[in-house]
Amino acid sequence: MGFVKVKKLSGEEYTVPLADTLGELQRLVERQTGVPAFLQRLALHPEGTVLQDGQSLAGQGLRPNAVVLLVVENNVARNILVRNTQGQSVSYDVQLTQTVAELKQQVCEKERVRADQFWLGFQGRQMVDTELLGNYGLTNLCTVDMNLYLRGGAGGVA
Helix, strand or coil: CCEEEEEECCCCEEEEECCCCHHHHHHHHHHHHCCCHHHEEEEEECCCCECCCCCCCHHHCCCCCCEEEEEECCCCEEEEEEECCCCCEEEEEEECCCEHHHHHHHHHHHHCCCHHHEEEEECCEECCCCCEHHHHCCCCCCEEEEEECCCCCCCCCC
């Protein structure tokens, strides 16, 4: 196993282990740089070939001791829809660097419901309050579902 050198446009350099997939490499770069994986664009230097997901990095020309350029995406604003419990979709302007809890606060203000009474889901999975929205792959006009927690229960009904 080798290493690759990651260079930011600011001139900072990091050395990370060579990975098999783009997602793996991005997680390693995130640990070193603090730049969330969803904001990273990685390109081979000097070719400029942007590394693609779904293909092996070796197949894309990434070799031990290679240099990879890290470009940080600035366009993190999205307009998403949140489908409420009545099936109505409401538009929200969000930043991918916001947490799910911050989006829940926006929903609380518009829907007039407390944050502890609902959870948000995207593409069939529950969103975690402490996670960044960008970790879920949200796109413009995608739909996030608002789900109410079930209350009650008879406990020891025979």
